[in-house]
Amino acid sequence: MTDVAVDKSAAPAFTGIGRVLGVARRSPTFAIGFAIVLVFALMAIFADVIAPYGPIETFARQVLTPPGAEFWFGADGNGMDVFSRVMYGARYAFGIAVPAAIIMLVIGVPLGLVAGYKGGMLDEIVLRLMDVLRSFPSIVLALAVVAATGQSLVNVVLVIGFLDAPIFARLVRSEVLGLRSSGFVESAVAAGNPTWRILFVHLLPNSIKGATAMIAVRMAWAVRISATLAFIGVGIQAPTPEWGAMIRQGSEFIISGEWWVALFPGVALVGVVLGFNLLGDGMQDLLDPRRKATGK
Amino acid sequence: MTVRSFLLRRLVLVVPILLGITFLTFMLVRIGEQDPVAMLGGPMADEASLASIKAELGLDRPFFVQFGIYLGNLVQGDLGDSWQSSERVADEIRNRLPASLELLIFSVLLGSLVGVPVGLRSAQRPNGLFDQVSRFVSLLGFSVPTYWIALMAIFVFFFLLQWAPAPLGRLDIAAFPPPDVTGSYLIDSLISGNWSTAYSAASQLALPVILFSIIVAAPIIKHTRAISLEVLASDYVRYAKAQGLRPRTVRRIALRNSITPILTFIGTELTGLLAAVSLIELIFAWGGMGQWGLNAILLGDFAAVQGYVLVLAVFSVAVFIVIDLLVLLLEPRASLRA
Numbered sequence: 001m002t003d004v005a006v007d008k009s010a011a012p013a014f015t016g017i018g019r020v021l022g023v024a025r026r027s028p029t030f031a032i033g034f035a036i037v038l039v040f041a042l043m044a045i046f047a048d049v050i051a052p053y054g055p056i057e058t059f060a061r062q063v064l065t066p067p068g069a070e071f072w073f074g075a076d077g078n079g080m081d082v083f084s085r086v087m088y089g090a091r092y093a094f095g096i097a098v099p100a101a102i103i104m105l106v107i108g109v110p111l112g113l114v115a116g117y118k119g120g121m122l123d124e125i126v127l128r129l130m131d132v133l134r135s136f137p138s139i140v141l142a143l144a145v146v147a148a149t150g151q152s153l154v155n156v157v158l159v160i161g162f163l164d165a166p167i168f169a170r171l172v173r174s175e176v177l178g179l180r181s182s183g184f185v186e187s188a189v190a191a192g193n194p195t196w197r198i199l200f201v202h203l204l205p206n207s208i209k210g211a212t213a214m215i216a217v218r219m220a221w222a223v224r225i226s227a228t229l230a231f232i233g234v235g236i237q238a239p240t241p242e243w244g245a246m247i248r249q250g251s252e253f254i255i256s257g258e259w260w261v262a263l264f265p266g267v268a269l270v271g272v273v274l275g276f277n278l279l280g281d282g283m284q285d286l287l288d289p290r291r292k293a294t295g296k
Numbered sequence: 297m298t299v300r301s302f303l304l305r306r307l308v309l310v311v312p313i314l315l316g317i318t319f320l321t322f323m324l325v326r327i328g329e330q331d332p333v334a335m336l337g338g339p340m341a342d343e344a345s346l347a348s349i350k351a352e353l354g355l356d357r358p359f360f361v362q363f364g365i366y367l368g369n370l371v372q373g374d375l376g377d378s379w380q381s382s383e384r385v386a387d388e389i390r391n392r393l394p395a396s397l398e399l400l401i402f403s404v405l406l407g408s409l410v411g412v413p414v415g416l417r418s419a420q421r422p423n424g425l426f427d428q429v430s431r432f433v434s435l436l437g438f439s440v441p442t443y444w445i446a447l448m449a450i451f452v453f454f455f456l457l458q459w460a461p462a463p464l465g466r467l468d469i470a471a472f473p474p475p476d477v478t479g480s481y482l483i484d485s486l487i488s489g490n491w492s493t494a495y496s497a498a499s500q501l502a503l504p505v506i507l508f509s510i511i512v513a514a515p516i517i518k519h520t521r522a523i524s525l526e527v528l529a530s531d532y533v534r535y536a537k538a539q540g541l542r543p544r545t546v547r548r549i550a551l552r553n554s555i556t557p558i559l560t561f562i563g564t565e566l567t568g569l570l571a572a573v574s575l576i577e578l579i580f581a582w583g584g585m586g587q588w589g590l591n592a593i594l595l596g597d598f599a600a601v602q603g604y605v606l607v608l609a610v611f612s613v614a615v616f617i618v619i620d621l622l623v624l625l626l627e628p629r630a631s632l633r634a
Contacts, residue, residue, distance in 0.1 A: 132316060137571030137608060140589070144321075144601065147593050148328025224441060228575070231443050232590060247444050251579070255462075259451045266444035274439040281435060 023286065030282025033216070036275030040268075044090035051084035055241040064258050074260035076249055078239060082260060085241040086268050092242040093272050096157055096226045097219040103161025104218060108168025109211060113199045115169060116176025116207075126173065130166045138163065142225055146234050156235040160222045167218065168211050175207035213287050216280035220273045227269050243269040299624070303617070310613045314606070318370070321605045322363055330596030332379050353379065366602070375606070376599030378592070385603040389585055393607070394479025395466060396584035400566070400573050401480075402505045407512025408562055414513075415520025415558075416551070419528060422521075430517055437514025442572060446507050446579040453503055460503045461496075463580040471496040504580045508573060515565060516558075523557045524550065556627050563619035567612035 024031035043050065058079045065075040073082035115123040133141070145159045179185060188202045227244030230236040231251075238245045243265035250262025333350045334341075341349075350356045354365065369376060375385035418427040453460040466481050467473060471493045474485035481497040527533060527550050536546045574586025581587075585607065592600035 132320065136317070136605070137568045139568075139574075140571045140593070140605065140608065143590070143593050144324055144605075147596070148324055148330060150329045220439065224439070228441060228443070231441070232575075232578075232594070234594065244441075247441075247447065251443075251447055254447045254451050255455065257451070257455050259448075259455075262444065262447050266441065266448070269444065270436075270440050273441075274436060277435050277439050281431075 027282040027285045029278050030286055033275050033278025033280070033282050036271060037216075037279055040090050040272045040275060041094060043087055044094045047087040047091055051081075051087040053081040053084040055085050055088035056080060056239050057084070064253065064261075066258075067260050073264040074258075076246070076261045077253065077258075078249075080239065082246075082264050085246060086243070086264050088241040089243045089246065089265060089268060090272070092153075092226075092236065092240070093223045093269075096153070096160065097222045097276070099157050100160040100164070100222040101215055101219050103158065104164040104168050105211070105215070107162065108165035109172050109204070109208070110199075111165065112169035112172030113176055113203055113207070116173035117180060117195075117199060117203065123173070126166065126169050130170055133163065133166055138221075139225065139228060143229060143232065143234060146229055151235050151237070153236055156226050156229060160225060164218050164221070168214065171210045171214060172207050175210060176203055179203060179206055209287055213280060213283040216276045216283060220276035220280065223269070223276065224273050299621070303621075306617050306620070310617075313613065314609055317609045318367070318602065318606060319363065321602050322366065323359075325596070325598045325601050326359065326362075328596070332596050332598060335596065336379060370606075375603040378597055378600045380592075380595055380597050380600070385599050388588060388600065389603055389607055392583065392585040392588050395582055396570065396573055396577065396586050398466075398480040398482070398501070399504055399508065399576065399582060399584065400570055402482075402501060403508035403512050403573070404562065404566065404569065406505060407509035408516060410509065411513035411516030412520050412558060415517045416524050416554070418517070418521040419524035422525060427521075431521075434514045434517040437510050437517075440510070442508070442511050443575045443579055445510070446504070446576055449503055449507055450579070461499050463503070465581050465583055466497065466500050467493070468496040468500070500580075504576050504582070508569075508576050511572065512565070512569060516562060519561045520554070520558050523561070524554050527553045556623050559622060559626070560619055563615050566615050567608055570611055571608060 047055075059075060059081075060079050062071065062075045063079040064077060065071050065079075067074040067082075071081050071083065073086060076082055076085070111122075111126060115126040142159055142163060145163075146155055149155050149159070184206075185198065185202060188198050193202070226235065227242070227247070230240075230242050230244030231248045233248060236242045236245050238249050246265035247262045247269075250258075250260075250265070253259075253261050332353065333346055333355065336349050337346045347356075354362060357365075366376065373386060375389070377383065378385050378388055381388065414430050418430045421427060450460070450463050454462060461468060474481060474488050474490050474493050477484045477487055482494060482501060485491075485493040485497055530553070532553070533546060533550050536549050541549075571586065573584070574590045576582070577584040577587035578590060585604065589600070589604035591597075592604055
């Protein structure tokens with residue numbers, strides 16, 4: 001890790017597997033995060049293959065069976081297999097994080113582009129919106145909006161996506177502000193490009209860097225907050241095999257010693273959130289080598 | 297500008313922010329699907345009784361009239377009544393806020409006492425072993441859900457080891473609350489010299505405070521490290537080194553310049569933490585404002601939700617003003633004009 005500068009100049013020459021190894025060497029954080037997220041993604045895709053039982057298949061005689069050969073992670077209070085439910089839970093984690101991230105980008109990025117390029121009223125509105133959203137603690141806002149707008153998976157995704165869109169708007173906006181009067185934009189204007197072309201063809205690729213590094217971090221937040229909502233009992237309800245809802249079910253057995261109902265979905269939740277966080281942290285290192293090397 | 301006129305100006309600037317937040321919350325709870333009239337009436341209520349409940353709550357009036365009445369009462373310190381308990385919201389908050397603050401303040405103190413030194417040490421040798429480990433631990437703290445780690449800790453320390461008391465509130469059932477001075481059971485019982493109550497309060501506090509301080513410390517480690525790295529790379533630190541000052545002296549100069557941004561950062565975190573502490577309260581049956589606020593949101597208790605959000609907003613505004621004043625005291629370069 002001492003040869004950051006050398007790696008950087010050599011990076012474009014990497015192809016295929018060499019490139020992958022190069023990235024892994026430059027940021028082990030990124031590589032570990034990527035590996036973790038990949039494992040959970042595979043878990044989500046192949047949940048029905050891996051899981052020995054259905055996610056809401058009940059075994060009435062096996063209620064609260066401790067982990068063992070038959071139920072690897074034990075059985076919960078409804079006699080459902082915790083292992084199978086944890087596997088299926090990955091689908092909810094990605095099923096929330098991925099569409100929420102798309103909403104954040106689809107709303108936030110164009111808003112930031114236009115606000116930064118045009119300035120004026122729209123810019124003012126985006127900034128004020130950001131201020132207001134920041135003054136609310138995110139958990140209270142998300143909880144209040146989901147509770148008010150109706151409790152469904154779709155609403156949870158929409159609320160998370162909308163709440164985070166201003167973050168991307170602000171990131172892109174600040175980049176665009178710096179680029180607005182640069183040479184390539186001015187020549188694009190002089191060449192007679194329409195505004196949408198300048199925004200999306202010329203400015204977008206040059207201002208998206210900060211936002212890409214942020215995606216993984218916000219996806220981590222999306223998984224976390226949706227699970228928190230489900231734990232409180234808002235949005236996704238039991239017996240849906242969502243990790244937060246499963247921890248909620250497990251919480252009543254903690255004092256009586258049936259730890260496995262709450263433990264395993266929590267481990268999965270920590271794993272996937274940590275994976276996304278490592279990925280985001282590593283991405284920031286890769287995109288901004290100075291960040292890591294500062295102080296050296 | 298004197299400190300007094302600075303404070304006055306800040307207080308005037310605060311009014312539109314609080315008004316905006318009040319209005320947004322007011323609107324948000326009302327446009328939603330939650331219907332307190334149907335909830336209060338129950339499934340057997342007929343049209344007439346539903347209408348009378350609606351009139352009693354004032355919900356039959358136009359939106360802006362309702363908001364006007366709410367503001368008018370607010371100015372007189374009346375936050376309305378909770379519909380679940382029919383208590384006054386202001387009283388409910390006054391009774392519960394100290395419990396939340398006790399948890400929050402002890403956790404933030406502990407989290408800062410651990411997080412700041414760890415962050416500073418990390419910045420001394422970036423990418424060294426200590427730094428790698430502390431960065432990973434900090435990311436882990438970002439990733440662990442508060443409620444889950446609390447449940448696991450209760451299992452280990454209450455069920456298995458029996459070190460911690462039952463997670464059922466702020467005091468043992470056998471102990472009496474101490475006379476109210478600061479609102480913190482621990483401090484109040486120490487002041488009044490009631491050792492057994494103090495012991496009970498401390499043992500109830502220990503586990504939630506330690507757990508929550510992990511959540512508090514994670515972002516503090518991350519930002520202290522970043523702030524310290526920036527200061528260490530600054531011209532004045534380089535100048536100090538070039539002068540041949542002893543490393544200890546250089547570190548002292550760097551530390552002095554890191555304190556204010558770190559303090560500001562901790563301040564910005566506090567409001568979010570006051571909201572987040574509600575999850576810990578929920579699990580330890582703490583009976584604080586956060587637990588009550590969560591419940592109010594779930595039940596669509598409009599006046600209570602409005603009161604809860606307003607208190608969070610006032611708290612955040614107050615913290616910022618206090619931080620600004622602290623920065624003024626600590627930082628000779630800062631001026632009231634800035």
